[in-house]
Amino acid sequence: MSLEATHELDRLFCPKSIAVVGASPAVEMIMMDQGRNYIKGSIVQNFRGKIYPVHPKAEDTLGLKSYASIRDIPDEVDLAIFTIPASAVLKVMADCVEKGVKFVHLFTAGFSESGREAYAEIEKKLVRMAKKGGIRVVGPNCMGIFCPEGGLAFQPFFPYAPGPTGFFSQSGQMAGNFILKAAAKGLSFSKVVSFGNASDLSSKDFLKYFYQDEKTKVVGSYLEGLKDGREFFEAAKVITREKPLVIYKGGRTEGGSRAVKSHTAAIAGSLTIWEAFCKQTGIISVKSLDELILTLSALQRLPLPGGKNVAIIGGAGGGSVTMTDMAEAEGLTVPRLSEETITKLEEIVPPQGTSVKNPLDVGLAAMGGDSFMKIINLLRDDPKIDALIFLQQLGLFRKFGGRPAVNFMVEMTLKARDNLKKPMLVVLEKDDAFGGEDSVKAAEGRYHDENMATFSSIELAARVVKNLAEYQQYLSNQG
Amino acid sequence: MSLEATHELDRLFCPKSIAVVGASPAVEMIMMDQGRNYIKGSIVQNFRGKIYPVHPKAEDTLGLKSYASIRDIPDEVDLAIFTIPASAVLKVMADCVEKGVKFVHLFTAGFSESGREAYAEIEKKLVRMAKKGGIRVVGPNCMGIFCPEGGLAFQPFFPYAPGPTGFFSQSGQMAGNFILKAAAKGLSFSKVVSFGNASDLSSKDFLKYFYQDEKTKVVGSYLEGLKDGREFFEAAKVITREKPLVIYKGGRTEGGSRAVKSHTAAIAGSLTIWEAFCKQTGIISVKSLDELILTLSALQRLPLPGGKNVAIIGGAGGGSVTMTDMAEAEGLTVPRLSEETITKLEEIVPPQGTSVKNPLDVGLAAMGGDSFMKIINLLRDDPKIDALIFLQQLGLFRKFGGRPAVNFMVEMTLKARDNLKKPMLVVLEKDDAFGGEDSVKAAEGRYHDENMATFSSIELAARVVKNLAEYQQYLSNQG
Numbered sequence: 001m002s003l004e005a006t007h008e009l010d011r012l013f014c015p016k017s018i019a020v021v022g023a024s025p026a027v028e029m030i031m032m033d034q035g036r037n038y039i040k041g042s043i044v045q046n047f048r049g050k051i052y053p054v055h056p057k058a059e060d061t062l063g064l065k066s067y068a069s070i071r072d073i074p075d076e077v078d079l080a081i082f083t084i085p086a087s088a089v090l091k092v093m094a095d096c097v098e099k100g101v102k103f104v105h106l107f108t109a110g111f112s113e114s115g116r117e118a119y120a121e122i123e124k125k126l127v128r129m130a131k132k133g134g135i136r137v138v139g140p141n142c143m144g145i146f147c148p149e150g151g152l153a154f155q156p157f158f159p160y161a162p163g164p165t166g167f168f169s170q171s172g173q174m175a176g177n178f179i180l181k182a183a184a185k186g187l188s189f190s191k192v193v194s195f196g197n198a199s200d201l202s203s204k205d206f207l208k209y210f211y212q213d214e215k216t217k218v219v220g221s222y223l224e225g226l227k228d229g230r231e232f233f234e235a236a237k238v239i240t241r242e243k244p245l246v247i248y249k250g251g252r253t254e255g256g257s258r259a260v261k262s263h264t265a266a267i268a269g270s271l272t273i274w275e276a277f278c279k280q281t282g283i284i285s286v287k288s289l290d291e292l293i294l295t296l297s298a299l300q301r302l303p304l305p306g307g308k309n310v311a312i313i314g315g316a317g318g319g320s321v322t323m324t325d326m327a328e329a330e331g332l333t334v335p336r337l338s339e340e341t342i343t344k345l346e347e348i349v350p351p352q353g354t355s356v357k358n359p360l361d362v363g364l365a366a367m368g369g370d371s372f373m374k375i376i377n378l379l380r381d382d383p384k385i386d387a388l389i390f391l392q393q394l395g396l397f398r399k400f401g402g403r404p405a406v407n408f409m410v411e412m413t414l415k416a417r418d419n420l421k422k423p424m425l426v427v428l429e430k431d432d433a434f435g436g437e438d439s440v441k442a443a444e445g446r447y448h449d450e451n452m453a454t455f456s457s458i459e460l461a462a463r464v465v466k467n468l469a470e471y472q473q474y475l476s477n478q479g
Numbered sequence: 480m481s482l483e484a485t486h487e488l489d490r491l492f493c494p495k496s497i498a499v500v501g502a503s504p505a506v507e508m509i510m511m512d513q514g515r516n517y518i519k520g521s522i523v524q525n526f527r528g529k530i531y532p533v534h535p536k537a538e539d540t541l542g543l544k545s546y547a548s549i550r551d552i553p554d555e556v557d558l559a560i561f562t563i564p565a566s567a568v569l570k571v572m573a574d575c576v577e578k579g580v581k582f583v584h585l586f587t588a589g590f591s592e593s594g595r596e597a598y599a600e601i602e603k604k605l606v607r608m609a610k611k612g613g614i615r616v617v618g619p620n621c622m623g624i625f626c627p628e629g630g631l632a633f634q635p636f637f638p639y640a641p642g643p644t645g646f647f648s649q650s651g652q653m654a655g656n657f658i659l660k661a662a663a664k665g666l667s668f669s670k671v672v673s674f675g676n677a678s679d680l681s682s683k684d685f686l687k688y689f690y691q692d693e694k695t696k697v698v699g700s701y702l703e704g705l706k707d708g709r710e711f712f713e714a715a716k717v718i719t720r721e722k723p724l725v726i727y728k729g730g731r732t733e734g735g736s737r738a739v740k741s742h743t744a745a746i747a748g749s750l751t752i753w754e755a756f757c758k759q760t761g762i763i764s765v766k767s768l769d770e771l772i773l774t775l776s777a778l779q780r781l782p783l784p785g786g787k788n789v790a791i792i793g794g795a796g797g798g799s800v801t802m803t804d805m806a807e808a809e810g811l812t813v814p815r816l817s818e819e820t821i822t823k824l825e826e827i828v829p830p831q832g833t834s835v836k837n838p839l840d841v842g843l844a845a846m847g848g849d850s851f852m853k854i855i856n857l858l859r860d861d862p863k864i865d866a867l868i869f870l871q872q873l874g875l876f877r878k879f880g881g882r883p884a885v886n887f888m889v890e891m892t893l894k895a896r897d898n899l900k901k902p903m904l905v906v907l908e909k910d911d912a913f914g915g916e917d918s919v920k921a922a923e924g925r926y927h928d929e930n931m932a933t934f935s936s937i938e939l940a941a942r943v944v945k946n947l948a949e950y951q952q953y954l955s956n957q958g
């Protein structure tokens with residue numbers, strides 16, 4: 001299968017003109033309020049095209065001239081955003097058809113996901129009208145587009161520097177959380193779309209778009225169900241050979257499936273079949289939003305590991321034991337190092353209260369001077385090791401050595417990374433109980449500035465190594 | 480079986496006089512340094528008994544008169560703490576026997592856990608000497624005692640208010656992390672002991688002690704292996720009927736077991752057998768330090784649930800779906816509420832964009848006024864619900880409603896708790912990406928002051944509900 005370029009969606013993500021229907025300073029609903037923020041916080045500040053508020057009373061909004069109907073706008077309209085009651089959508093869609101609007105995005109909820117036949121019927125009718133009029137629809141029941149390059153956002157505090165991460169989500173809440181949490185891990189975004197009920201544009205369309213979009217290097221998704229499963233998986237098979245695709249599937253349990261139905265009217269389907277599909281198509285399937293974000297972070301910042309054998313550094317005593325347990329429980333192996341490596345490590349690491357077999361407990365002494373770099377290089381050269389998981393208890397460093405100790409650790413780690421051809425996963429625990437949160441936060445910022453991935457727990461770091469190793473294995477099998 | 484009172488250990492936790500052997504401002508090793516902090520940071524400030532530094536050169540330490548040998552101390556010695564090289568321990572133990580010391584605790588490492596026969600032999604000899612001389616030994620290779628009531632600690636920043644939590648740990652590092660992390664969740668401690676190689680006093684002894692110790696209401700433990708498995712489980716069976724016992728077992732995997740051997744020379748044993756033992760004896764078996772702490776927190780602050788059916792509140796959209804998935808993946812059920820409850824909820828919660836069937840997405844409107852209390856009361860009275868998991872995105876509240884919104888939520892939750900006979904698990908995500916960390920931290924502090932448990936993730940809250948429900952089930956089966 002070859003994927004034709006769906007460039008038509010470029011104009012959705014980077015429209016030249018927008019009509020916001022229902023925009024009014026007086027609206028009181030949360031949904032409306034989000035629509036309002038949309039204009040106030042985001043578009044007005046960053047959008048470089050034309051904005052046309054549309055409101056029955058044609059009251060000027062935020063200093064922009066308002067129109068009573070979309071038909072009155074004296075310009076082409078690329079994208080019309082609906083923040084109006086469900087009862088009004090058919091009328092406005094008719095106006096859009098007459099006007100020749102290219103895309104419609106509906107914040108509006110209360111259609112097929114309500115479980116009521118009459119409302120589901122309106123949604124169907126809406127899509128039929130749009131199709132006939134040549135309009136593509138995003139939603140209803142969704143947050144729409146976030147595209148830094150195009151100047152679009154759906155919350156006022158999204159980050160505006162564009163980057164390589166693409167994301168498509170059936171849930172607006174998950175899309176919003178994804179953006180904020182991923183930004184906190186230093187990620188930046190090409191395009192994010194929340195598409196709700198997927199009445200017209202759906203997963204497969206966005207997947208194909210991201211495949212041909214040169215700005216997008218890695219693709220993530222939150223999905224609840226698929227309407228065109230076969231087409232989606234065919235497309236996935238093509239994309240995963242060039243860009244990694246990481247999907248968090250909601251509705252993994254009986255209760256979750258029930259919740260999916262009243263959320264986006266999707267059918268969650270069997271988890272077993274889903275996981276089998278992912279295995280066959282090279283999709284990286286994850287089980288939480290945090291795992292999704294950290295896997296995407298690793299995919300754009302770390303080399304892929306050749307296998308699942310890890311060296312564990314930075315633990316001590318019981319911590320070394322439990323870190324090893326956690327890594328192996330996630331499907332990794334923490335092997336004894338090569339005898340040659342052990343012998344050389346014993347020359348560097350003082351014998352008392354340390355361990356150099358893996359897990360490594362090298363003591364504080366071996367963290368200073370150039371011992372650290374020597375240790376990392378020995379692990380790099382040990383063929384039994386595919387990846388390094390490195391717990392940095394920076395709160396503890398701060399407590400005993402102040403900021404200089406923290407900075408020293410961070411700079412040394414960055415230097416070691418340059419030298420390494422294996423992935424090194426730096427774990428910074430937020431809640432390590434040693435305090436010094438400011439120092440830890442500053443260190444995390446420094447790592448992200450240097451495009452270094454950080455991980456919030458050993459479990460997540462281990463799961464990410466596994467995800468990357470299995471993706472690498474999939475690619476090798478494809479030849 | 481009846482457990483005889485092992486009051487003899489009272490004097491270990493609350494000694495009247497201590498000798499610190501090896502104490503000197505000049506010692507350079509980390510282990511020694513901890514020994515030094517022990518005196519400087521903790522004992523001198525809080526210990527109300529006598530302290531006798533012992534050092535070959537008899538240099539006065541921190542203003543305390545020093546002695547060249549323990550035999551020179553002109554007083555009884557309840558506890559002698561060794562911070563000396565392994566090569567010196569037999570000589571000092573001989574002095575202790577001669578002096579009639581009651582307890583010896585050895586920080587000193589480098590014995591059986593080293594894997595070297597000669598050093599293991601010293602450990603055996605040490606214990607034989609002690610036994611003959613009537614001395615009980617803690618360690619070697621451990622951090623010893625933390626007992627606020629007795630004024631003992633092994634790190635200078637431990638909290639000094641005594642409380643109901645007892646803990647015994649084979650790992651000193653895990654004991655230290657446990658204390659700091661549990662304190663951050665508002666827990667306080669009766670006695671904590673790190674006992675390392677367990678050459679003499681071992682798990683079973685501390686378990687029996689906690690059984691009869693009136694100050695201890697809940698018991699936690701980190702274990703790597705058991706030397707007297709049968710006796711331990713017999714004791715566990717008795718204690719769990721009166722005090723909950725939560726154990727985190729290290730060495731759950733092949734790699735972890737290997738790490739255990741070089742850590743405390745213990746044999747980790749089969750995980751399957753361990754889990755079966757726990758089931759039979761009512762021990763709550765956990766898989767991480769965080770789960771251990773949060774389970775202990777819940778056990779002392781929440782009523783036990785009658786089953787595993789939970790109501791989920793505070794999610795929205797995709798968040799409701801994924802919270803439900805997480806709860807059910809941990810073994811809980813998120814059932815549809817009773818029809819009666821649903822009907823009554825529909826009178827309170829506005830219909831647009833909400834869901835009242837469970838998971839509950841009640842919208843912001845229903846969080847205000849007395850709607851919230853009505854909702855909680857309806858869930859309290861629904862026989863299909865055993866426990867409530869309540870995600871509070873306080874960072875989001877802070878962003879949109881400022882501190883007053885956060886405070887309102889917290890006070891309303893505390894009020895609702897008084898009314899409720901089911902456990903309500905409040906989840907505060909540290910990393911919710913909405914910022915307002917100070918507000919969240921303040922709210923968490925307020926909850927802990929009011930003896931309300933907080934949970935750092937949905938997964939952990941779900942796992943704790945499961946732990947509590949299974950413990951309740953075990954107790955019921957015992958009749």
